[in-house]
Amino acid sequence: MEYKRYPKYKESDVAWLGEVPEHWMVRRLKWVAKCRNSNVDKKSVEGQKPVELCNYTDVYYNERISNNISFMVATASDEDIVRFSLRAGDTIITKDSETPDDIGIPALVDESAEGVICGYHLTLIRPLSIADGAYIFRVVESSVSAAQFYLGASGVTRYGLSKGTIDGLVINVPPLEEQQKIATFLDRETTRIDALIKKKQRLIELLKEKRQAVITQAVTKGLDPNVPMKDSGVEWLGEVPEHWSFCRMKDVCSSIIDCKNRTPPQVDDSKYFVVRTTCVKNGKFSTDGGYFTDHKSFIEWTQRGTPRAGDILITREAPMGEVCLAPENIPFCLGQRMMLYRPAQELLDQNFALYALQGPLVQDFISMKSQGSTVGHLRVPDVYNMPILVPPIDEQKEIMKYVEKRDKSLTTLLKKVKVSLELLIEHRSALITAAVTGQIDVRNIA
Structure with a gap:
């Protein structure tokens, strides 16, 4: 809806405020x-x-x-x-x-x-x-x-x-009566917008739940509903495919590399990236919050092992248990509160491991570890002992083809809904500002 402007304006004598209605x-x-x-x-x-x-x-x-x-x-x-x-x-x-x-x-x-x-x-x-x-x-x-x-x-x-x-x-x-009309107009319009915002937020929640359900089904039940099943021994999980192995992460890993528990110095105009916990969120890698360091510090901070493609980054705390695949084509080292998990390639597909770490078995394990603590903290032995269901490697790859396709579809839809939500929030803010600065005249529509 397009709103009319006031008939006449005057200079406010405030540079950043600009013109205001003549009678304000x-x-x-x-x-x-x-x-x-x-x-x-x-x-x-x-x-x-x-x-x-x-x-x-x-x-x-x-x-x-x-x-x-x-x-x-x-x-x-x-x-x-x-x-x-x-x-x-x-x-x-x-x-x-x-x-x-x-x-x-x-x-x-x-x-x-x-x-x-x-x-x-x-x-x-x-x-x-x-x-x-x-x-x-x-x-x-x-x-x-x-x-x-x-x-x-x-x-x-x-x-x-x-x-x-x-x-x-x-x-x-504005005059008192006009203030009241503006407030009434904004109450009505923001109520309408807020209802739309709630619907978008609920849709986002449902899409996230659907994504998690797809992951859970894939990494605990597989794709074939007709395979023989066995009792998992975990009450809430129920039965799992009979030919899958119940392992600990240490049974299917090549190595786990812990951070130095110190922060490398920040050096601008360098090419060695420092991954921090802010870089790992919702299963994806981002450069947000990371920074660069020099070659000397990179060598020191990778003495325990140099990260490589296919590794999985894990946040130790703040937040605890966020995971993503290591970025490719970026030389990097681990910042404070970070850990790196390297799957044994012949036993565990990197993408299957990534989704398994986001699945219910591991997340329930992490939740148990954080109980009774104000700040959850993962140690290397904790990651070693994380439970994982492991299908044969070829089946893992087939499962990942299906999951990645579904995940891509759901993620694309989720992004679209988030964009529309952001636009609604921006429209709400802009409407309030326009009304109280006199950029729109709502006296006859309040």
């Missing part, structure tokens, strides 16, 4: 709302009154703050209860983050959350009489506000927004 004002946030940085901690203090506390994650993961959220129970002083009790129409934003591009995330308070206390690491924004709460929420949600927060965030390893930065947010201020 451009103001700092502090002129239309009261901003308060909360200092109410989640700890309970003796002598203070018990309260429900809206914390960082409540805001970060919810666009609306309502009584559907299970709020944390804490305590607060009488003064803090007065200053930070939520009211319908308030906007709360996250004022701290690990990165400056993920800060100032807003949520709007509805009437059911009144009386809940705004917690630490959050800023409470309460509109004054000339501002509509729902409109202020959409302004803060817009990309122009996100850009200002990005530039205004300070820090090195953790970033924060000062009260001055939040107060100084430059926003457009």
Whole structure:
């Protein structure tokens, strides 16, 4: 749908903002709302009154703050209860983050959350009489506000927004009635877009489940439904082909090469790549997060063995158990928290091994290893002892022809759905920004 522009515009006198509707004002946030940085901690203090506390994650993961959220129970002083009790129409934003591009995330308070206390690491924004709460929420949600927060965030390893930065947010201020119309329009349109986004997200989940089901069937049952079967000895797995061998990864490997548990130095304009855990995701290799080092370091970091085509890369932790085939035509060494598995070619096809490592037997093994630990960690003996079902090598190759064909089809479809999802998210953001900056006139369609 194409939206009309306003009949007349004027210069905003803000270089990056450009023109705004002639009858709109451009103001700092502090002129239309009261901003308060909360200092109410989640700890309970003796002598203070018990309260429900809206914390960082409540805001970060919810666009609306309502009584559907299970709020944390804490305590607060009488003064803090007065200053930070939520009211319908308030906007709360996250004022701290690990990165400056993920800060100032807003949520709007509805009437059911009144009386809940705004917690630490959050800023409470309460509109004054000339501002509509729902409109202020959409302004803060817009990309122009996100850009200002990005530039205004300070820090090195953790970033924060000062009260001055939040107060100084430059926003457009239409007449109150028009603010309400814009907010109503955006509520309706974002609800419609959000429903489409949920459908796309659900489709992505189903495609991932289908892909995993194809892998599971292939590496635990094979392709022929008529072959004699035997009990696997694993309750949830049931029967497996009678002629398949139940092995440990050590029985079908040539070698396992562990990393040095140190990081090689980064050297720009070199050709020796350092593979890190960020390079291995969803069974695929990527250069994301990797870097280059010099020849001397490459020699030192490959003393235990030089990686080659057909090897399988395994992440030891953060995350644990991600796998992919080693990249070809790139001389590389293992960065910290990486491991390399080399199949015995006469016993185990590299592609079958890759899918088996993504299958239920290995993933269940990894899940068991991570229980009771806040950070899962794989060691070489763990990889040696990973269980694997091994068909004859010729059958492995036939299975891989089928799996790779199905995987390619599902992956292609998954990429298309992800692209359409990204476009929906971009459209949602662009629509909000266009409405609150006056690039479209929605007064007569709200």
